[in-house]
Amino acid sequence: MTAPKLKGKQTVAFATPPVIVGFGSVVGPMEAQGPLGSCFHKILKDTLDGEQTWEKTESKMLKDAVKMVIAQAQLTDKDINYLLAGDLLNQIISTNYAARDVSVPLIGLYGACSTMALGLALGSMLIDGGYGDRVVAAASSHHDTAERQFRFPTELGSQRQMYAQWTVTGAGATLLAKQGYGVKVTHATMGKIVDLGVCDVNNMGAAMAPAITDTIISHFKDLAIDESAYDLVISGDLGQVGLDISKDLLRQAGYQLDKKFTDCGVLIYDPNQDTHAGGSGCGCSAVVINSHIMQELLAGRLRRVLFVGSGALMSSTSCAQGESIPAIGHAVVLEAPA
Amino acid sequence: MTAPKLKGKQTVAFATPPVIVGFGSVVGPMEAQGPLGSCFHKILKDTLDGEQTWEKTESKMLKDAVKMVIAQAQLTDKDINYLLAGDLLNQIISTNYAARDVSVPLIGLYGACSTMALGLALGSMLIDGGYGDRVVAAASSHHDTAERQFRFPTELGSQRQMYAQWTVTGAGATLLAKQGYGVKVTHATMGKIVDLGVCDVNNMGAAMAPAITDTIISHFKDLAIDESAYDLVISGDLGQVGLDISKDLLRQAGYQLDKKFTDCGVLIYDPNQDTHAGGSGCGCSAVVINSHIMQELLAGRLRRVLFVGSGALMSSTSCAQGESIPAIGHAVVLEAPA
Numbered sequence: 001m002t003a004p005k006l007k008g009k010q011t012v013a014f015a016t017p018p019v020i021v022g023f024g025s026v027v028g029p030m031e032a033q034g035p036l037g038s039c040f041h042k043i044l045k046d047t048l049d050g051e052q053t054w055e056k057t058e059s060k061m062l063k064d065a066v067k068m069v070i071a072q073a074q075l076t077d078k079d080i081n082y083l084l085a086g087d088l089l090n091q092i093i094s095t096n097y098a099a100r101d102v103s104v105p106l107i108g109l110y111g112a113c114s115t116m117a118l119g120l121a122l123g124s125m126l127i128d129g130g131y132g133d134r135v136v137a138a139a140s141s142h143h144d145t146a147e148r149q150f151r152f153p154t155e156l157g158s159q160r161q162m163y164a165q166w167t168v169t170g171a172g173a174t175l176l177a178k179q180g181y182g183v184k185v186t187h188a189t190m191g192k193i194v195d196l197g198v199c200d201v202n203n204m205g206a207a208m209a210p211a212i213t214d215t216i217i218s219h220f221k222d223l224a225i226d227e228s229a230y231d232l233v234i235s236g237d238l239g240q241v242g243l244d245i246s247k248d249l250l251r252q253a254g255y256q257l258d259k260k261f262t263d264c265g266v267l268i269y270d271p272n273q274d275t276h277a278g279g280s281g282c283g284c285s286a287v288v289i290n291s292h293i294m295q296e297l298l299a300g301r302l303r304r305v306l307f308v309g310s311g312a313l314m315s316s317t318s319c320a321q322g323e324s325i326p327a328i329g330h331a332v333v334l335e336a337p338a
Numbered sequence: 339m340t341a342p343k344l345k346g347k348q349t350v351a352f353a354t355p356p357v358i359v360g361f362g363s364v365v366g367p368m369e370a371q372g373p374l375g376s377c378f379h380k381i382l383k384d385t386l387d388g389e390q391t392w393e394k395t396e397s398k399m400l401k402d403a404v405k406m407v408i409a410q411a412q413l414t415d416k417d418i419n420y421l422l423a424g425d426l427l428n429q430i431i432s433t434n435y436a437a438r439d440v441s442v443p444l445i446g447l448y449g450a451c452s453t454m455a456l457g458l459a460l461g462s463m464l465i466d467g468g469y470g471d472r473v474v475a476a477a478s479s480h481h482d483t484a485e486r487q488f489r490f491p492t493e494l495g496s497q498r499q500m501y502a503q504w505t506v507t508g509a510g511a512t513l514l515a516k517q518g519y520g521v522k523v524t525h526a527t528m529g530k531i532v533d534l535g536v537c538d539v540n541n542m543g544a545a546m547a548p549a550i551t552d553t554i555i556s557h558f559k560d561l562a563i564d565e566s567a568y569d570l571v572i573s574g575d576l577g578q579v580g581l582d583i584s585k586d587l588l589r590q591a592g593y594q595l596d597k598k599f600t601d602c603g604v605l606i607y608d609p610n611q612d613t614h615a616g617g618s619g620c621g622c623s624a625v626v627i628n629s630h631i632m633q634e635l636l637a638g639r640l641r642r643v644l645f646v647g648s649g650a651l652m653s654s655t656s657c658a659q660g661e662s663i664p665a666i667g668h669a670v671v672l673e674a675p676a
Contacts, residue, residue, distance in 0.1 A: 005468045006419070010443050012469045053659050081344070082528060089653065090428040092448045096531065096651035096664045105348050105528035106666060107460065108651070110430045110446040122445065122460070129467025130343045131350045149655075190420060190443035193434065313434035313446070315427065317487075321391050326434045328444060 005128075008222025010189050010215075014128040017184040017335070018135075021177045022069035023294045025287040026061045028143070028169030031279075034269045039291035040170075041068060047144055047169055055093065058142035061171035061283075062087065063098035065290075066138050069175040077103040080175075081132025084119040086110050087140045087282050088167075089149060094140050104136070113208075113237050114191070115139040116172060116286040117309025117330040121188035123176045124332065133178045140171035141281030150201070150316055164202040165239040165265055165280035172286025183297045187333040189219040193313070195326040201314060205242025205277055207325035208310040212238060213249040215308055215329035220255065227257045233306045234293065235329075236285020237265030239277035242310075264288035285309055289334075297336045305334040343466075346560025348553075349527040352466040355673070356473075359518040360407035361632045363625035364399045366481070366507030369617075372607045377629035378508075379406060385482055385507055393431065396480035399509035399621075400425065401436035403628075404476050407513040415441040418513075419470025422461050424453040425478045425620050426505075427487060432478050442474070451546075451575050452529070453477040454510060454624040455647025455668040459526035461514045462670070471516045478509035479619030488539070488654055502540040503577040503603055504613035510624030521635045525671040527557040531651070533664040539652060543580025543615055545663035546648040550576060551587040553646055553667035558593065565595045571644045572631065573667075574623020575603030577615035580648070602626035623647055627672075635674040643672040 005012050025040045032043040042064060044057070051057040062085065070080060083102055086109035087094035099106045111118040119137030126132050144154050146167040152158045160166075176185065194211035212235050220226050227233065238246055243263045250257050264285040265278035289307055296302040308331040314323065343350045363378045370381040380402060382395070389395040400423065408418060421440055424447035425432035437444045449456040457475030464470050482492050484505040490496045498504075514523065532549035550573050558564050565571065576584055581601045588595050602623040603616035627645055634640040646669040652661065 006470060009416075015468075055655060055659060078347075086448065088429075090655060091426075091450070091651060091653035093651070093653045093656045093661075097656065097661065099531045100533050100664045103530055105530050107456065107528065108448040108649075108666075110424065110433075110448045112429070118445065125467055125469050126463060129463055129469070130353075131463050131467070132344060190445065192441055192443050193437045195438050311446075313429060313431070315429035315431045317393060317428060318431045318435065321393060323431075323435065326438045328446075 010218045011187055011222035013187050014124055016128055017186045018124045018127040018176045019180045020174055020183040021180040022073045022175035023290040024065045024068035025172045025291040026065045026170060027287050031168055031170055031268060034273060036268055036292050039295060040287060054142050054144040058094040058140055058145050059097040062094050062138060062140040063101055065171040065173035066102055066136055069136060069173045073175055080104045080134050080136055082107055082126060082135045084109055084123050084135060085138040086115040088112060088146050112311035112313055113280055113282055113285060114309035114311035114328055114330045115282040116289060117307055117332055120174060120185060120332045121190060121330055124185040124188060127176055127178050135176045136173055138173035139282035139286040141167050141283035143167045143169045146281055160276060161202045162276050163241045165204060165277045166275035167281035168268060168279045168284035170283035170287040172290035174290055181337055183294055184335045185332050186335050189215055189331040191215040191329040193326045193328055195324055197324045199324045201319050204280060204312040205239040206245055207312050208238055208327040209242040209245035209249060211327035212308050212310045212329040213246045215331050217253055219331050227255050227260060230304050230306045231302045233257055233261045235263045235308045235310055237280045238263045238310055239265040239280060241277045297334055300336055303336045307332050307334055348556045349525055349560035351525050352462055354466055355522040355524045356462045356465040356514045357518045358512055358521040359515045360411045360513035361628040362403045362406035363510045363629040364403045364508060365625050369506055369508050369606060372611060374606055374626065374630045377633060378625060392480050392482040396432040396478050396483050397435040400432050400476060400478035401439055403509040403511035404440055404474050407474060407511045411513055418442045418472050418474055420445055420464060420473045422447055422457040422473060423476040424448050426450060426484050450649035450651055451618055451620055451623060452647035452649035452666055452668045453620045454627060455645055455670055458512060458523060458670045459528060459668055462523040462526060465514055465516050473514045474511055475514065476511035477620035477624040479505050479621035481505045481507045484619055498614060499540045500614050501579045503542060503615045503618035505619035506606060506617045506622035508621035508625040510628035512628055519675055521632055521675065522673045523670050524673050527553055527669040529553040529667040531664045531666055533662055535662045537662045539657050542618060542650040543577040544583055545650050546576055546665040547580040547583035547587060549665035550646050550648045550667040551584045553669050554588065555591055557669050565593050565598060568642050568644045569640045571595055571599045573601045573646045573648055575618045576601045576648055577603040577618060579615045635672055638674055641674045645670050645672055
């Protein structure tokens with residue numbers, strides 16, 4: 001009789017933790033100029049990269065990230081059982097068009113900025129559950145495709161609020177396998193929608209902070225642990241405003257994460273890059289996790305990391321109809337190789 | 339040592355097939371007037387149903403379908419481990435807003451009309467894999483929200499091509515459990531993207547037929563079976579045009595499915611309802627499977643059904659940029675209780 005995989009209400013513990021045998025990141029020029037620039041695997045020379053539209057560029061970045069992790073592991077598409085991927089665009093076209101050139105069964109996800117975490121969690125369940133030996137989880141975003149879809153025509157150059165985040169141009173992919181050497185995914189906590197009524201689409205950090213906090217607390221309670229179990233808790237992507245709110249909410253709940261809690265959106269840009277509250281978009285946590293964080297875990301400078309993807313799940317239509325922003329957080333535990 | 343769950347390249351066989359212990363369907367007035375009208379569980383009096391926008395109506399339908407299957411089983415939200423759901427709207431807002439009122443961890447999916455099949459397949463993996471005891475899979479669409487998002491302002495009354503399909507107003511939900519009495523999900527085959535270059539967004543049947551055919555053939559080959567293994571193969575939603583193409587393609591590949599292959603989009607409307615090639619939209623297969631097909635299986639008039647959800651994965655943006663339509667098919671095997 002094996003131990004139950006379901007722990008508490010929302011958390012699962014993998015019986016045979018899947019191993020991350022490959023990770024890859026593709027970013028735009030601005031992301032390459034940020035503090036993590038040297039960590040990324042491929043850098044576009046400009047935001048179009050030879051394509052005719054930003055949408056085609058985003059899709060190509062995602063395809064490149066997926067192909068990169070498969071090639072790095074000296075495998076081909078045939079060796080991969082599922083591609084779990086998503087992006088911010090309507091009908092996740094970056095993913096669907098990228099997957100046209102990847103001959104792997106596709107599981108299309110929508111979780112906004114939580115997509116990378118959602119893909120890692122689900123992909124780990126599919127491997128640990130015995131439904132496949134190798135899975136690629138991936139996500140992308142592009143500043144210009146998101147800007148014109150969600151906000152204003154890109155050419156308009158609208159003034160941005162100081163609490164607004166900047167959509168990252170980037171795509172990241174992770175190759176999860178049943179066996180091998182690498183960082184392991186030991187647990188996952190799937191989040192519920194939390195919507196406390198924030199309607200300001202420029203303030204996604206405030207909208208997402210309660211959902212992220214809820215998932216972190218659920219994770220701690222389900223496993224009867226606290227912040228001492230981790231070297232780092234990293235959200236993706238609350239930005240500076242949301243991160244501060246989430247720290248406050250956690251403190252009120254009795255958890256002191258202050259120094260060991262950061263955010264992919266806070267790490268990716270330098271304050272002098274004028275991105276205001278930091279980065280956002282599915283690609284933000286996808287590239288930060290699939291570069292810097294994996295590298296730190298492989299080097300042993302981090303031993304156990306709780307990665308909590310955060311999604312702001314509105315659309316332009318729902319906002320125009322006066323709806324507030326539903327938010328979600330999905331978490332996975334990343335553990336350094338022994 | 340248990341038998342491998344992965345069969346061939348794309349198919350999984352569940353070790354302990356999950357049981358469908360509840361199913362529910364909510365439809366609009368036009369769907370209620372079709373040949374399956376008496377099979378549905380809840381019928382809206384009009385396409386707004388008291389809401390101010392069609393988007394809010396669609397979200398309410400989806401929430402009602404989910405709440406219905408949980409209540410029917412005399413359970414509450416707390417008893418459900420995951421909600422796997424999706425819809426056609428940008429950023430799947432029908433799902434995200436519906437899930438705000440369902441206190442269950444949400445896994446957001448995008449697979450266009452293949453969403454119901456994708457949710458049943460993934461949900462079954464999560465239960466059979468031991469990650470939860472009960473999962474709800476659900477999907478929705480609404481004629482008027484889809485029409486104004488993908489085509490023309492609804493008020494315009496544009497002439498439709500005879501090969502076009504009509505987006506169903508409806509939401510369906512399935513409650514999958516580890517134990518209980520009901521129809522079982524015994525296998526799943528996850529599809530790859532197939533895009534043969536169809537660019538006419540009004541002819542989704544033609545765009546999807548090759549992907550559906552590919553998944554059906556993969557399923558047969560992976561399990562070393564043919565059409566004789568099933569009483570019925572039902573796609574969702576090729577419409578009449580796509581169904582005829584898929585039958586031709588299968589015949590060319592040596593499979594004679596003619597009489598036992600039908601389509602949710604063909605069944606849902608009567609030809610005199612002027613919907614041309616039939617129904618489409620995530621809600622179409624969601625309501626046909628979660629009413630008529632489940633009822634036939636429970637009554638023993640069908641014993642084994644292969645349900646193949648079909649998705650046309652374009653967006654208005656990708657079409658405007660001259661892209662063709664990537665399509666996908668995901669399949670699950672539904673088996674009558676012993």
